[in-house]
Amino acid sequence: MKKIIECVPNFSEGRDKNVINAIAEAIRGTEGCTLLDVDSGQSTHRTVYTFVGDTETVIQGALAAARVARKKINMALHKGEHPRFGAMDVCPFIPVANVTMEECVEVSRQFAQLAAEELGVPFFLYEEAADQEYRRKLPDVRKGEYEALEDRLKDPRWKPDFGPAKFVPSWGATATGARMFLIAYNVNILGSANQAHRIALNLREAGRGSDQPGKLKDVKGMGWFVDEYNMAQVTVNLNNYHVTPIHLLFEEVKREAAQLNLAVAGSEIVGIVPLESLIMAAEYYIEKEGLFIYEEAHKVRLAVERLGLNSVAPFIPEDKIIEYIVAEPPEEPLASMSLRGFIEEISARTSAPGGGSASAAMAAIGTALGSMVAKLTQGVRKFESVEPQMQKSIPILHELTRALIPMIDADTSAFNEYMEGLRLPKGTEAEKKARLAKMQAGLKTAIQIPLATMRLGDTAWDTLCEVAKYGNPASKSDVQVGAKALETGIWGAYQNVLINMKDIKDETFKAETMAETMAIENRSRQMCAKVLDILESI
Template sequence: MKKIIECVPNFSEGRDEKVIGAIAEAIRNTQGVTLVDVDPGKSTNRTVYTFVGDETAIVEGALAGARVAREMIDMRHHKGEHPRFGAMDVCPFVPVAGVTMQECAEIAKAFAKRAADELKVPFFLYEEASDRDYRKKLPDVRRGEYEGLDEKLKDPKWAPDFGPAEFVPAWGATATGARMFLIAYNVNLLATSNQAHRIALDLREAGRGPRQPGKLKDVKGMGWYMDEYNLAQVTVNLNNYKVTPLHVLFEEVKEKARELNIAVAGSEVVGVVPLASLLMAADYYIEKEGLFIYQEEQKIRLAVERLGLNSVAPFNPKEKIIEYIVAEAPDEPLASLSVREFIQEVAARTSAPGGGSASALMAAMGAGLGAMVAKLTQGVRKFEDREAHMQAAIPVLHDLTQSLIPMIDKDTHAFNEYMDGLRMPKSTEKEKTARKAKMQAGLKTAVQVPLNTMRLGEKAWNALCETAKYGNPASKSDVQVGARALETGIWGAFQNVLINIAGIEDEVFKEKTMAEAKAIETRSREKCAEVLAILEKN
């Protein structure tokens, strides 16, 4: 899996468009980096940049931004609502995909060393990159802010991890480290800054102090007034959205605002968010309101609407959800063909695509036909007594259809892996050994792919039985064709398991795989007969 790291540096400039643009351009022009968001704030006089890249590119992107800040930002003239102590105030590295937190901690250290050496400024490590408890939390590292930094650096206890232990007036200091995906989130209030701050004190984990902790864990927050929006905000950092999700914070603010007779006017996400955070919100409102929504796109829309994320600026999921931003086009050349083109590919004088890809297609068509009938039944007034059955079947059949489509290409890819091994040289014993190992690995992959097709297909049977029992009778033939297509797809995948497993020398693998494949194929025939019998009775 490709390594994807997110970097979210906060620079102490949110008003000068020339500086904001220059930093963005430096990051954007770094090879291997994708700049996904630039979020300036005039009141905070601070801009949050979000970009992603691999372990090498992400450091280069952060360095590029820091170099510009060193030249163009002078902290001696900085004023803003947000706590800060440096031109590049904070620079966290966040694991997104294929990378661990510890790896991100090492990346932060590598960046800090290079930046401190080159720019001659102090860098502090925090969160997972720091091994000292008293300076792990960002508020502790930044306590005293820029104005207190000169004295702070004179204390040996607060010597920077990298760079000079001396005050650099134009720069200040920077904190860098590794952390969980932090969501910067603001809830809008038609209120005063004092009222917003009062709510923030009630909710943030630190509360009003050790004797008056707040209600929500892993939440940092305060209240302020945003002149450009002409409203107040409870502004928070959700340090762990799985502990305190977006919707929990939003609903708690609503409750506190209700007690104070204050109006809530939506909310905003600063930067980007993980997909899971919005799906969690959607699931909460779906359950709370008794809704039936199963498509991801509609879930996202529901979350955006309920949280009021469009209230002060448009919320474009493709630009705000990290998984959508970094998503690559699927490697599915076969599944992307027209029906005519796919059939012609199968009919061509080549061994791939062959029966395995065709089997995956048939299984997908089987699940898809079941999904179609269930969807055509659900929501129809004369079938209201069947609504619960259809609502149970639709998400299963819909999701399995989507999951089976990629198997069309995976089968061909698996066969190509075996062929790569077959074409390897075999002149020496070493070459023969490497060739055999490659071919054996290719055969196992060629077995696992159709077996996965069988596993996915099998999961559709119970939902297809429900559709046969309670689906629109006018669509009886569609369910019949769906059942036969699904059975044939599973049977065809089973034949691919049989033909490829014969050449595998790992007897333990063969025995275990065959037992599972035979069981699925047998159950498939039985379930197909069950579906057809149900339809004959109806």
């Protein structure tokens, strides 16, 4: 899955539709960015945009939005209820998928530097990007708001991290940084607003004051009554769902409500959420209830049901989970073909797809057959005695099969970098050196793909032995074919490593890689024989 970063810039404009729409269009028009939400407030005179992109495109989306704000927003005329000190008041970057907090910090720094230089305005770093603790919290950075900014910029302690240390009346200043994903979450209470607020005070981190802190960290909350639902709610912001996850908040509300003889009637997520937060909830209930669930879609469904996320409105995963909203069909032209089409493509008068793609396909078929037999054994009454072995085996082989399938296409595209190097000019010594370096890097990339196939396949053997030993005996031949297919897939990938290795100049890389691949190939032959021996004894 690609890297996904969420950006939530807040602009000091909530009334002029032309400006609001112009900023939205700037984000929407940035290639690689997906605008998810635009939330404007008349009284706050503020609009919050939510969009996602990767580590490069998200910077461009934020820059495009800032450029519009620089032209169209004049902070000297701005009044609103929400705290603010800049046209683009705050611009946090949030890790969503396959991205670290450190990467988001670097993204925020790059954005601040580029925007400050181009727009000529001051930028402050806050939260995880802050270099000094006293600048970490947004309220501290924004203290005194726009009206105090001119004098504050004269204080050396508040010199901007990027941009001029001078007051720009039309802009003010911007705070940018990196933080965890904030989840807006409400739990429904069949009670009064006072009772819901009482629960919120017990749970939120601030509690009832410094002398009476709440139970849960990184939680802000209160209680209110929603007329349209005819229910009260404990409404919270989960500032870090790794510290206080959704399911923990829900279970604590249930516990507090029970002490007040109140019923909990489900919950709702306001806005969107990362997939991980729901998978965490599912894993909690799977462990708590001793369930056996391995498919992602079923885990999401379990989380939705246990948290009652359909209680006030339908929870549609494709509209609420970030990764599903921005999902694109995988670029797997070979793996997406019909079986006939794939075989015919291999037989065509072209060098790719070839043995590498075929090897990955065979390895995937090998683990898939093991997965099939385990699934056909699991849950059958007469095989209840081996249920633990099957429940352990199924997730491993299921995920390995999913991981091996992309290797079919990855192998075909593995030579792109090498071919790019081959086409480089070679007239001068410098050009020859650059060409050789590019070709060598390309060969290493080409080796890494079949090596990845080998590594994945290698992790299947112990589990395949378990399936051979405890699986449905009627499926004996399926496991036999699976073992031979996996062995052949690993052997084929090994041959692809060998053929590319002969031109590698890096002797250290060659020695280390050959030692690993030879060990995997040797173990593959031994483990295949072991699986077949187990089956022959049945």
